[in-house]
Amino acid sequence: MTNVLSFEWKKEDYVTISGMIDESSDFSELFKKNHEVLFLDLKNIHRINSSGVRKWVLALDKLKDVEIHYINCSFSVVDQLSMVPEFLNKKCFVESFDARYVCENCNTSQTVTLVVGFDIQAGEKNYTDGPERLCPNCKQKMEFDHNPDSYLFFLSNLSNKKKTAI
Template structure:
Protein backbone atom coordinates (compact mmCIF):
# COMPACT_ATOMS: atom_id res chain seq x y z
CA UNK A 1 0.00 0.00 0.00
CA UNK A 2 1.32 3.39 -0.93
CA UNK A 3 2.01 5.58 2.08
CA UNK A 4 0.57 8.98 1.15
CA UNK A 5 -1.21 9.73 4.39
CA UNK A 6 -0.06 10.37 7.95
CA UNK A 7 -2.68 10.83 10.65
CA UNK A 8 -2.00 12.38 14.02
CA UNK A 9 -4.39 13.19 16.86
CA UNK A 10 -3.81 16.62 18.36
CA UNK A 11 -6.35 17.34 21.07
CA UNK A 12 -9.76 17.90 19.52
CA UNK A 13 -8.53 17.60 15.98
CA UNK A 14 -6.99 15.09 13.64
CA UNK A 15 -4.11 16.41 11.55
CA UNK A 16 -3.75 14.62 8.24
CA UNK A 17 -0.55 15.15 6.28
CA UNK A 18 -0.74 14.23 2.61
CA UNK A 19 2.46 13.20 0.87
CA UNK A 20 3.77 12.74 -2.64
CA UNK A 21 1.49 12.08 -5.58
CA UNK A 22 -2.20 11.39 -4.95
CA UNK A 23 -2.85 8.91 -7.74
CA UNK A 24 -4.62 5.62 -8.53
CA UNK A 25 -2.51 3.78 -5.97
CA UNK A 26 -3.44 5.89 -2.98
CA UNK A 27 -5.76 4.13 -0.53
CA UNK A 28 -7.45 6.84 1.51
CA UNK A 29 -10.11 4.37 2.61
CA UNK A 30 -7.57 2.61 4.79
CA UNK A 31 -7.49 5.70 6.99
CA UNK A 32 -10.65 6.25 8.98
CA UNK A 33 -11.83 9.79 9.66
CA UNK A 34 -14.77 8.57 11.72
CA UNK A 35 -15.22 10.25 15.03
CA UNK A 36 -12.92 13.18 14.31
CA UNK A 37 -14.64 16.44 15.33
CA UNK A 38 -12.21 18.60 13.38
CA UNK A 39 -9.82 17.63 10.63
CA UNK A 40 -6.85 19.60 9.35
CA UNK A 41 -5.41 18.56 5.99
CA UNK A 42 -1.84 19.68 5.36
CA UNK A 43 -0.96 19.64 1.66
CA UNK A 44 2.54 21.07 1.96
CA UNK A 45 4.24 17.86 0.76
CA UNK A 46 1.83 17.03 -2.06
CA UNK A 47 3.77 16.83 -5.31
CA UNK A 48 0.93 16.05 -7.67
CA UNK A 49 -2.48 14.57 -8.21
CA UNK A 50 -4.27 12.79 -11.05
CA UNK A 51 -7.90 12.22 -11.93
CA UNK A 52 -8.05 9.01 -9.87
CA UNK A 53 -6.60 10.79 -6.88
CA UNK A 54 -9.22 13.52 -7.25
CA UNK A 55 -12.01 10.97 -7.33
CA UNK A 56 -10.65 9.03 -4.35
CA UNK A 57 -10.25 12.25 -2.36
CA UNK A 58 -13.87 13.23 -2.85
CA UNK A 59 -14.99 9.71 -2.02
CA UNK A 60 -12.96 9.76 1.20
CA UNK A 61 -14.04 13.09 2.60
CA UNK A 62 -17.56 13.10 1.18
CA UNK A 63 -19.26 11.12 3.97
CA UNK A 64 -17.98 13.51 6.66
CA UNK A 65 -20.20 16.49 5.88
CA UNK A 66 -20.71 17.40 9.52
CA UNK A 67 -17.03 17.63 10.36
CA UNK A 68 -15.18 20.94 10.17
CA UNK A 69 -12.32 20.53 7.69
CA UNK A 70 -9.41 22.90 7.26
CA UNK A 71 -7.08 22.82 4.26
CA UNK A 72 -3.66 24.32 4.79
CA UNK A 73 -0.53 24.93 2.74
CA UNK A 74 -2.38 24.15 -0.48
CA UNK A 75 -0.05 24.16 -3.50
CA UNK A 76 -1.29 25.52 -6.79
CA UNK A 77 -2.24 22.07 -8.08
CA UNK A 78 -4.64 21.68 -5.14
CA UNK A 79 -6.05 25.20 -5.50
CA UNK A 80 -6.76 24.36 -9.15
CA UNK A 81 -8.83 21.34 -8.12
CA UNK A 82 -10.64 23.33 -5.42
CA UNK A 83 -11.68 25.80 -8.11
CA UNK A 84 -12.42 23.26 -10.85
CA UNK A 85 -13.94 20.22 -9.21
CA UNK A 86 -17.23 20.15 -7.33
CA UNK A 87 -16.75 18.69 -3.90
CA UNK A 88 -12.97 18.86 -3.75
CA UNK A 89 -13.47 21.49 -1.07
CA UNK A 90 -16.74 20.45 0.57
CA UNK A 91 -19.26 22.89 2.01
CA UNK A 92 -17.87 22.18 5.47
CA UNK A 93 -14.33 22.85 4.29
CA UNK A 94 -12.22 25.97 4.78
CA UNK A 95 -8.92 26.92 3.16
CA UNK A 96 -6.67 28.40 5.81
CA UNK A 97 -3.59 28.88 3.64
CA UNK A 98 -2.58 28.40 0.01
CA UNK A 99 0.28 29.24 -2.33
CA UNK A 100 0.12 31.95 -5.00
CA UNK A 101 2.56 32.08 -7.96
CA UNK A 102 4.63 35.22 -8.55
CA UNK A 103 6.82 35.84 -11.60
CA UNK A 104 9.72 38.15 -12.43
CA UNK A 105 9.75 39.52 -15.97
CA UNK A 106 13.38 40.63 -15.41
CA UNK A 107 14.87 37.31 -14.36
CA UNK A 108 12.14 34.74 -15.27
CA UNK A 109 12.19 33.62 -11.64
CA UNK A 110 9.10 32.03 -10.15
CA UNK A 111 8.12 32.11 -6.50
CA UNK A 112 5.14 30.68 -4.69
CA UNK A 113 4.03 32.85 -1.79
CA UNK A 114 1.91 31.51 1.05
CA UNK A 115 -1.32 33.43 1.59
CA UNK A 116 -2.74 32.80 5.07
CA UNK A 117 -6.13 33.55 6.55
CA UNK A 118 -6.02 36.66 8.68
CA UNK A 119 -2.95 37.99 6.90
CA UNK A 120 -3.10 37.90 3.11
CA UNK A 121 -6.84 37.19 2.99
CA UNK A 122 -9.89 37.39 5.18
CA UNK A 123 -13.68 37.79 4.87
CA UNK A 124 -12.96 41.38 3.80
CA UNK A 125 -10.95 40.36 0.77
CA UNK A 126 -7.36 39.90 -0.27
CA UNK A 127 -4.52 41.91 1.30
CA UNK A 128 -1.62 41.49 -1.09
CA UNK A 129 1.94 41.35 0.24
CA UNK A 130 3.56 44.78 -0.03
CA UNK A 131 6.41 43.55 -2.15
CA UNK A 132 7.64 40.28 -3.51
CA UNK A 133 11.17 40.53 -4.87
CA UNK A 134 13.29 38.33 -7.09
CA UNK A 135 16.95 37.51 -6.42
CA UNK A 136 18.02 40.83 -7.98
CA UNK A 137 15.53 42.82 -5.86
CA UNK A 138 13.20 43.48 -8.77
CA UNK A 139 9.50 43.46 -7.87
CA UNK A 140 7.67 40.34 -8.95
CA UNK A 141 4.12 40.31 -10.29
CA UNK A 142 1.32 38.09 -9.14
CA UNK A 143 1.20 35.39 -11.78
CA UNK A 144 -2.40 34.21 -11.83
CA UNK A 145 -5.67 35.37 -13.34
CA UNK A 146 -7.03 36.59 -10.03
CA UNK A 147 -10.70 36.17 -10.85
CA UNK A 148 -10.02 32.49 -11.60
CA UNK A 149 -7.41 31.63 -8.97
CA UNK A 150 -9.20 33.34 -6.09
CA UNK A 151 -12.57 32.10 -7.29
CA UNK A 152 -13.07 29.84 -4.27
CA UNK A 153 -12.70 32.89 -2.02
CA UNK A 154 -14.91 35.15 -4.09
CA UNK A 155 -17.76 32.71 -4.50
CA UNK A 156 -18.15 32.26 -0.77
CA UNK A 157 -16.96 28.68 -1.00
CA UNK A 158 -14.51 29.34 1.75
CA UNK A 159 -16.41 29.69 5.01
CA UNK A 160 -14.61 29.53 8.33
CA UNK A 161 -16.50 27.33 10.74
CA UNK A 162 -15.69 27.97 14.37
Protein backbone atom coordinates in the same frame (compact mmCIF):
# COMPACT_ATOMS: atom_id res chain seq x y z
CA MET B 1 8.82 12.78 -5.28
CA THR B 2 6.79 9.69 -4.65
CA ASN B 3 3.53 8.70 -6.29
CA VAL B 4 2.39 6.70 -3.26
CA LEU B 5 0.04 8.66 -1.02
CA SER B 6 1.34 8.85 2.54
CA PHE B 7 0.02 10.26 5.81
CA GLU B 8 2.09 11.68 8.65
CA TRP B 9 0.20 12.65 11.79
CA LYS B 10 1.78 15.74 13.42
CA LYS B 11 -0.90 16.02 16.11
CA GLU B 12 -4.05 14.10 16.97
CA ASP B 13 -6.03 16.24 14.52
CA TYR B 14 -3.29 17.42 12.09
CA VAL B 15 -2.01 15.25 9.25
CA THR B 16 0.38 15.93 6.37
CA ILE B 17 -0.66 14.16 3.18
CA SER B 18 2.04 13.64 0.55
CA GLY B 19 2.28 12.15 -2.94
CA MET B 20 -0.16 11.80 -5.78
CA ILE B 21 -3.93 11.50 -5.46
CA ASP B 22 -5.07 8.97 -8.07
CA GLU B 23 -7.19 5.84 -8.55
CA SER B 24 -5.07 3.90 -6.04
CA SER B 25 -5.36 6.50 -3.25
CA ASP B 26 -6.64 5.13 0.02
CA PHE B 27 -7.98 7.66 2.52
CA SER B 28 -8.99 5.12 5.19
CA GLU B 29 -6.25 6.60 7.42
CA LEU B 30 -8.50 9.64 7.86
CA PHE B 31 -11.47 7.55 9.03
CA LYS B 32 -9.69 5.64 11.83
CA LYS B 33 -10.63 8.16 14.51
CA ASN B 34 -13.82 10.10 15.09
CA HIS B 35 -12.60 13.63 14.59
CA GLU B 36 -14.73 16.71 15.12
CA VAL B 37 -12.04 18.88 13.48
CA LEU B 38 -9.31 17.76 11.11
CA PHE B 39 -6.41 19.77 9.68
CA LEU B 40 -5.04 18.49 6.36
CA ASP B 41 -1.62 19.82 5.32
CA LEU B 42 -1.61 19.46 1.53
CA LYS B 43 1.72 21.13 0.66
CA ASN B 44 3.22 17.88 -0.63
CA ILE B 45 0.40 16.83 -2.96
CA HIS B 46 2.19 17.12 -6.28
CA ARG B 47 -0.46 15.75 -8.65
CA ILE B 48 -4.16 14.90 -8.71
CA ASN B 49 -5.74 13.09 -11.65
CA SER B 50 -9.47 12.80 -12.42
CA SER B 51 -9.77 9.41 -10.68
CA GLY B 52 -8.06 10.96 -7.67
CA VAL B 53 -10.58 13.78 -7.60
CA ARG B 54 -13.35 11.21 -7.47
CA LYS B 55 -11.62 9.35 -4.60
CA TRP B 56 -11.15 12.65 -2.71
CA VAL B 57 -14.83 13.61 -3.12
CA LEU B 58 -15.91 10.18 -1.86
CA ALA B 59 -13.58 10.53 1.14
CA LEU B 60 -15.03 13.97 1.90
CA ASP B 61 -18.50 12.45 1.82
CA LYS B 62 -17.44 10.02 4.57
CA LEU B 63 -16.10 12.99 6.53
CA LYS B 64 -19.17 15.18 5.98
CA ASP B 65 -19.68 15.73 9.72
CA VAL B 66 -16.04 16.71 10.32
CA GLU B 67 -14.88 20.33 10.16
CA ILE B 68 -11.93 20.14 7.76
CA HIS B 69 -9.22 22.76 7.36
CA TYR B 70 -7.01 22.68 4.26
CA ILE B 71 -3.54 23.96 5.14
CA ASN B 72 -0.69 24.84 2.73
CA CYS B 73 -2.56 23.81 -0.41
CA SER B 74 -0.13 23.02 -3.25
CA PHE B 75 -0.61 24.27 -6.81
CA SER B 76 -2.24 20.93 -7.71
CA VAL B 77 -4.76 21.26 -4.90
CA VAL B 78 -5.59 24.90 -5.74
CA ASP B 79 -6.25 23.90 -9.35
CA GLN B 80 -8.81 21.34 -8.16
CA LEU B 81 -10.36 23.75 -5.65
CA SER B 82 -11.10 26.15 -8.49
CA MET B 83 -12.24 23.55 -11.06
CA VAL B 84 -14.21 21.07 -8.94
CA PRO B 85 -16.66 22.63 -6.44
CA GLU B 86 -17.07 19.25 -4.72
CA PHE B 87 -13.41 19.33 -3.71
CA LEU B 88 -14.69 21.33 -0.72
CA ASN B 89 -17.74 20.39 1.27
CA LYS B 90 -19.83 22.70 3.46
CA LYS B 91 -17.61 22.10 6.48
CA CYS B 92 -14.29 22.72 4.69
CA PHE B 93 -12.12 25.78 5.13
CA VAL B 94 -9.06 26.78 3.12
CA GLU B 95 -6.56 28.28 5.55
CA SER B 96 -3.53 28.76 3.27
CA PHE B 97 -2.30 27.99 -0.24
CA ASP B 98 0.74 28.39 -2.46
CA ALA B 99 1.05 31.07 -5.13
CA ARG B 100 3.93 31.84 -7.46
CA TYR B 101 5.30 35.33 -8.05
CA VAL B 102 7.90 36.55 -10.55
CA CYS B 103 10.02 39.67 -10.62
CA GLU B 104 10.32 41.14 -14.09
CA ASN B 105 13.10 43.43 -12.90
CA CYS B 106 15.64 40.77 -11.81
CA ASN B 107 14.01 37.57 -13.14
CA THR B 108 13.47 36.06 -9.69
CA SER B 109 10.60 33.70 -8.98
CA GLN B 110 9.24 32.84 -5.58
CA THR B 111 6.55 30.55 -4.18
CA VAL B 112 4.65 32.21 -1.34
CA THR B 113 2.14 30.64 1.03
CA LEU B 114 -0.85 32.98 1.25
CA VAL B 115 -2.98 32.91 4.39
CA VAL B 116 -6.71 33.35 3.79
CA GLY B 117 -8.06 36.17 5.95
CA PHE B 118 -4.62 37.73 6.33
CA ASP B 119 -2.91 37.93 2.92
CA ILE B 120 -6.09 37.60 0.88
CA GLN B 121 -9.79 37.73 1.75
CA ALA B 122 -12.33 35.07 0.84
CA GLY B 123 -15.77 35.76 -0.55
CA GLU B 124 -14.94 38.45 -3.12
CA LYS B 125 -16.97 38.32 -6.35
CA ASN B 126 -13.83 38.28 -8.47
CA TYR B 127 -10.09 38.55 -8.12
CA THR B 128 -8.12 40.72 -10.52
CA ASP B 129 -4.70 40.07 -8.98
CA GLY B 130 -2.99 38.34 -6.11
CA PRO B 131 -1.79 40.19 -3.03
CA GLU B 132 1.16 42.51 -3.60
CA ARG B 133 4.64 41.09 -2.92
CA LEU B 134 8.04 42.73 -3.11
CA CYS B 135 11.03 40.91 -4.59
CA PRO B 136 13.38 39.64 -1.88
CA ASN B 137 16.35 40.56 -4.11
CA CYS B 138 15.66 43.95 -5.68
CA LYS B 139 12.62 45.07 -3.61
CA GLN B 140 10.57 45.82 -6.75
CA LYS B 141 6.92 44.76 -7.01
CA MET B 142 6.57 41.14 -8.11
CA GLU B 143 3.87 39.94 -10.52
CA PHE B 144 1.34 37.28 -9.54
CA ASP B 145 2.27 34.40 -11.87
CA HIS B 146 -1.23 32.95 -12.28
CA ASN B 147 -4.42 33.99 -13.98
CA PRO B 148 -6.13 35.34 -10.84
CA ASP B 149 -9.59 34.86 -12.34
CA SER B 150 -9.13 31.10 -12.53
CA TYR B 151 -6.47 30.37 -9.87
CA LEU B 152 -8.27 32.27 -7.12
CA PHE B 153 -11.79 31.33 -8.21
CA PHE B 154 -12.27 28.98 -5.25
CA LEU B 155 -11.98 31.94 -2.86
CA SER B 156 -15.17 33.45 -4.30
CA ASN B 157 -17.14 30.48 -2.97
CA LEU B 158 -15.65 30.64 0.52
CA SER B 159 -17.15 32.74 3.24
CA ASN B 160 -15.31 34.39 6.07
CA LYS B 161 -16.64 31.92 8.62
CA LYS B 162 -15.12 31.71 12.05
CA LYS B 163 -12.15 29.36 12.01
CA THR B 164 -10.76 27.05 14.64
CA ALA B 165 -7.19 27.85 15.66
CA ILE B 166 -4.51 25.38 14.60
